[in-house]
Amino acid sequence: MVVMHKDVIFYRRRLGNAPQSTPSSDKGGENKSSSSAMPIMVSILAVVIVCTCLYCLYCWRWRKRNAVRKAQQNSLRPLSSSDLPLMDLTSIQAATNNFSKANKLGEGGFGPVYRGALSGGAEIAVKRLSTKSRQGNMEFRNEVELIAKLQHRNLVRLLGCCVEKDEKLLIYEYLPNRSLDSFLFASSNQTQLDWKRRHHIILGIARGLLYLHEDSLLKVIHRDLKASNVLLDNKMNPKISDFGMAKIFEGEDDEVNTGRVVGTFGYMAPEYAREGIFSVKSDVFSFGVLLLEILSGQRNGGCYLQKHGQSLLQHAWQLWIEDRAVELMDPLLENSYATNEAWRCLHVALLCVQENPDDRPNMSIVVLMLISEQMPLPPPTEPPNFARFTISSDMSSTTKTNSIKTHTVNEITMTLIEPR
Template identity: 70%
Template sequence: MVESPYRLRHRRLMDTAPAAAISSDSGHSGSNGGMPIMVSILVVVIICTLCYCVYCWRWRKRNAVKRTEIERLRPLSNSDLPVMDLSLIQAATNNFSKDNKLGEGGFGPVYRGVLDGGSEIAVKRLSARSRQGAEEFRNEVELIAKLQHRNLVRLLGCCVENDEKMLVYEYLPNRSLDAFLFGTARTAHLDWRMRQSIILGIARGLLYLHEDSYLKIVHRDLKASNVLLDNKMNPKISDFGMAKIFEDEVIEVNTGHVVGTYGYMAPEYAMEGVFSVKSDVFSFGVLVLEILSGQRNGAMYMQEHQHTLIQDAWKFWNEDRAAEFMDASLEDGAYSKDEAWRCYHAGLLCVQESPELRPTMSSALLMLISDQTTSLPSPQRPPLFARTKKAVSPSGYSFGTETTSKTQSVNDVSITMIQPR
């Protein structure tokens, strides 16, 4: 029987319906399988975009902070101190070559340089790893640029460029006092006249800071490595990164941020964070006793003698054995005993435990230059310090110290307590 066209068309439609249904199901299944891949790719893209945005934000913030620091420093430099180009300093120091490196402190390395005209300079470069930063840099620029005295190191200029912060000083060929003083071959060059001149020069420099300049300044880190010597062995106090300006009516300040070097810090500052001009007087007294004895008042001395240099000095003085305290390189007859004993006596008065008993720098200088010793009071016992860590000798041309929220020094030695004998 021949099928009608209508039936034939109907049967063809019925045959193709299942195939279409199968094709539709197959497409739906493939779509479901691709969804997880698309979602994963989208998540990865979103995460990468977020990370990039965070990186860009932090980069912009970091650069903004650096720009702010530089902008804060530039107005000061332009108004108070000559600004030197980075290219000029790089040329002077042979691009900060190792051969020109003089030493390194908490601030960073110090380099010798020679300018086009032949003038020698010392460049103090802030290290990226330094604990000191823009505040200490600004502090030193603010203070030393305004201070002029023959016994203070002279700041010639600064550089704030391309994330670099540098201070440019006069070059002092004999470097620091500790390079001559403590058991080196150069100690023999320090005769009595030279030592006395260095003591008086340091005293005059401190007196200027405390009383004679229009700013009342406490140095807070006076030590042998921060006393530099020119070609005539004249002393110049350096490193004002930790110095503080006092208002006229302020006598002392209490701070929780103690900085300094073991053996030189006054007990009230080391233990309680209280500093004043009498803190510098204590450090000066330690320096005087070190210059007389040729010994460092540090942990190495304590390890060898079981007590500090200043305790030994007091003991020899009380037992009338002052001559035994003097540096062995100063032979009998090589120095004036009256002058030496006057320095010895003044040094012991400066390192007394109570700040009220210590003289001011004007009184200390008068003691050193006066012929009258009979009217001086008897010194009291100096403080006792407890050693806690081993000492590491600092470099000779440090120009800096480390700063922490705890009592710390460049020799990695801290003061922890005062104990009675």
């Protein structure tokens, strides 16, 4: 018994010497584990919140994009009641071999252009609105509404349109000779433009503009007349195309001030480039530039500026006042052109590119001056020097047109204001 009592005492002493856990140490362990778990929980929660926000943003943008697309399509639906035929997407896909690369003619600011053949054998040119082009939706409707109401032998003929699913298409007559610039500025085709054809093209363009300005039911300002927007049929008859930038004048208005300048700077009237003011005289200026290009076979651009130290307009003026106009004429014409016709065309061109729009003739006078050898022509004044122009920064513009690009059938360009 005494022995057992000693063992119990010894055991109790051992227990007394053993380290005891205290409430404070337990609490410290719990705090330590809690503090290490907190960042993990916060990180997980943050990831969940971010993912949820991104998903909500995606859903919102997806719904908004679909709503905008649906609104655009609905806004184009009323076109079915117009005189312009609506064509189904299936037939256009079959005609263009489902928009194959082999059928692609080129690409402009509007989007790609494809050649196609309908089941009856008729050839067509199809403009396909680029889904990435926001401006193209407005210009699509603008061009449809305008050309559906305009019919003239010197305007490109719109055969129909298509608005299905995400596709917006314009179907035009196919013009095998493509655009005027592919003949004027491409060395392989320049010899095909003799003086008789050039003079015929000049008169055709002038008559087309006269119809737009004065003879149609609508008073239309083209705003982007240039060599690439003049197409040639199989008989080399000119047809003005690309009405995406065109504007209709309402009432008795003679000019409009817009904050959005579009077009190609080399052809742009000075009052439009500087102040955003356009009128029929803006198209007259562009016609004058185009007329000088047809006479000289040279593009009014950066290359000409580098070669001659001045623009085509300034060079033509200098040669005119120095009585050396013969030096402006395309060397490929040699002496085969009719001198009286050529000098009259040059005189008219210089009248069209005068800096003051009030000094420029309207298109009815231009046509009369071109066809009548008996009509006296007033002396021209010096054309503008674009080097001194400054474009106001608040004027917005559209897609930049490259100085080198594929010449396409019925191409639409949307151009940044940039000196060439």
